[in-house]
Amino acid sequence: xxxxxxxxxxxxxxxxxxxxxxxxxxxxxxxxxxxxxxxxxxxxxxxxxxxxxxxxxxxxxxxxxxxxxxxxxxxxxxxxxxxxxxxxxxxxxxxxxxxxxxxxxxxxxxxxxxxxxxxxxxxxxxxxxxxxxxxxxxxxxxxxxxxxxxxxxxxxxxxxxxxxxxxxxxxxxxxxxxxxxxxxxxxxxxxxxxxxxxxxxxxxxxxxxxxxxxxxxxxxxxxxxxxxxxxxxxxxxxxxxxxxxxxxxxxxxxxxxxxxxxxxxxxxxxxxxxxxxxxxxxxxxxxxxxxxxxxxxxxxxxxxxxxxxxxxxxxxxxxxxxxxxxxxxxxxxxxxxxxxxxxxxxxxxxxxxxxxxxxxxxxxxxxxxxxxxxxxxxxxxxxxxxxxxxxxxxxxxxxxxxxxxxxxxxxxxxxxxxxxxxxxxxxxxxxxxxxxxxxxxxxxxxxxxxxxxxxxxxxxxxxxxxxxxxxxxxxxxxxxxxxxxxxxxxxxxx
Numbered sequence: 001x002x003x004x005x006x007x008x009x010x011x012x013x014x015x016x017x018x019x020x021x022x023x024x025x026x027x028x029x030x031x032x033x034x035x036x037x038x039x040x041x042x043x044x045x046x047x048x049x050x051x052x053x054x055x056x057x058x059x060x061x062x063x064x065x066x067x068x069x070x071x072x073x074x075x076x077x078x079x080x081x082x083x084x085x086x087x088x089x090x091x092x093x094x095x096x097x098x099x100x101x102x103x104x105x106x107x108x109x110x111x112x113x114x115x116x117x118x119x120x121x122x123x124x125x126x127x128x129x130x131x132x133x134x135x136x137x138x139x140x141x142x143x144x145x146x147x148x149x150x151x152x153x154x155x156x157x158x159x160x161x162x163x164x165x166x167x168x169x170x171x172x173x174x175x176x177x178x179x180x181x182x183x184x185x186x187x188x189x190x191x192x193x194x195x196x197x198x199x200x201x202x203x204x205x206x207x208x209x210x211x212x213x214x215x216x217x218x219x220x221x222x223x224x225x226x227x228x229x230x231x232x233x234x235x236x237x238x239x240x241x242x243x244x245x246x247x248x249x250x251x252x253x254x255x256x257x258x259x260x261x262x263x264x265x266x267x268x269x270x271x272x273x274x275x276x277x278x279x280x281x282x283x284x285x286x287x288x289x290x291x292x293x294x295x296x297x298x299x300x301x302x303x304x305x306x307x308x309x310x311x312x313x314x315x316x317x318x319x320x321x322x323x324x325x326x327x328x329x330x331x332x333x334x335x336x337x338x339x340x341x342x343x344x345x346x347x348x349x350x351x352x353x354x355x356x357x358x359x360x361x362x363x364x365x366x367x368x369x370x371x372x373x374x375x376x377x378x379x380x381x382x383x384x385x386x387x388x389x390x391x392x393x394x395x396x397x398x399x400x401x402x403x404x405x406x407x408x409x410x411x412x413x414x415x416x417x418x419x420x421x422x423x424x425x426x427x428x429x430x431x432x433x434x435x436x437x438x439x440x441x442x443x444x445x446x447x448x449x450x451x452x453x454x455x456x457x458x459x460x461x462x463x464x465x466x467x468x469x470x471x472x473x474x475x476x477x478x479x480x481x482x483x484x485x486x487x488x489x490x491x492x493x494x
Contacts, residue, residue, distance in 0.1 A: 075377025
């Protein structure tokens with residue numbers, strides 16, 4: 001069998017880092033980990049080709065030479081997904097859809113594709129393959145089971161060129177113990193926290209090391225710290241030993257709940273293992289809105305103090321923020337700005353509330369008759385799929401004011417300097433000078449320091465870090481590039 005696996009194109013979003021990638025000569029931010037895992041579940045004697053349309057071009061002959069075409073996508077890739085499906089239909093290809101996009105909205109695709117293999121592939125894909133071999137496959141495969149992570153194979157990174165990506169990805173766990181009303185993760189993956197063994201993770205790290213990767217790796221877990229005991233007694237010590245034996249070749253980013261700040265031992269172990277950044281769902285400093293969405297882990301704490309604890313322990317906090325809750329008021333917008341500036345969170349992803357399919361929020365809004373069409377999967381594109389309680393014009397104006405303010409040249413550079421003053425990285429970063437790093441610096445000088453209208457703030461960061469804290473100079477340049485990307489994204493969305 002000749003198998004084609006396709007990852008559709010991502011639009012230009014906050015998380016695409018499209019405008020930043022050109023500085024480091026990378027084609028995409030992260031590889032399609034889901035498809036790499038699916039590929040490893042397929043029979044070994046099948047010929048497999050993976051095309052990530054964020055990196056590669058899809059040709060008609062790629063489709064016509066394939067016996068089966070697997071398409072894996074997230075909701076934000078829906079536009080490109082439909083284009084891929086239409087091309088495959090025109091060329092009479094047999095298509096199979098899977099991943100979050102199809103799992104959350106199968107009715108929109110069941111008549112466009114031959115097969116849908118939904119939910120977690122470790123359970124549904126073997127069932128499809130068995131029926132396919134026997135000649136009697138069903139159209140749709142679903143399960144309410146959540147597999148043990150020991151069933152998840154090592155992703156087949158041989159199908160891509162790792163150097164095309166800024167950061168390869170790994171997954172340690174699935175599921176989240178919390179129950180935030182707007183979250184589609186628990187709707188798809190459940191509340192039971194399931195983990196791979198440390199042996200599985202060490203083997204995946206070894207594979208990436210053997211493929212020649214050095215630098216950043218993204219653990220895509222939705223809440224990396226769901227089982228602190230296993231982390232502290234098993235995984236992190238194993239990662240520390242592995243890294244020390246190889247000269248600490250990797251640094252890591254991941255996602256975690258804010259109560260990471262309550263566990264100094266865990267933070268210290270994560271830093272020793274190589275974690276330098278963690279994404280935290282802050283959502284809002286307004287406690288009424290946190291209570292509304294059942295974000296219990298963020299209540300009854302000083303959120304800014306928790307962020308400060310994580311950052312002073314050596315891990316930068318990037319964070320997600322949301323506006324559009326029923327309890328939000330016109331004063332919410334300035335409180336968001338003030339919190340972001342005070343906490344020194346550089347990468348602050350502020351989005352509009354949306355209600356993904358199958359979430360508790362979607363169900364509640366449906367019962368209230370407030371749902372509308374148009375969920376794009378991108379909460380930064382000024383779209384909402386429900387009628388907010390706040391006047392929509394006031395909400396949009398307030399949201400625009402937040403992103404315009406926090407990513408304006410002066411406000412952004414002030415926040416970066418505030419962060420760099422207090423940040424003491426505990427992980428020894430890769431300091432070897434490479435051609436790629438030299439080119440990134442030269443490109444930043446040209447694009448941000450010469451031809452950019454906000455160049456005064458680039459040079460302010462440039463010289464502040466060089467003179468006052470030279471060990472943070474590379475970080476200052478990196479954050480300058482991030483700011484350029486964020487301003488481009490939000491300007492184009494407007």
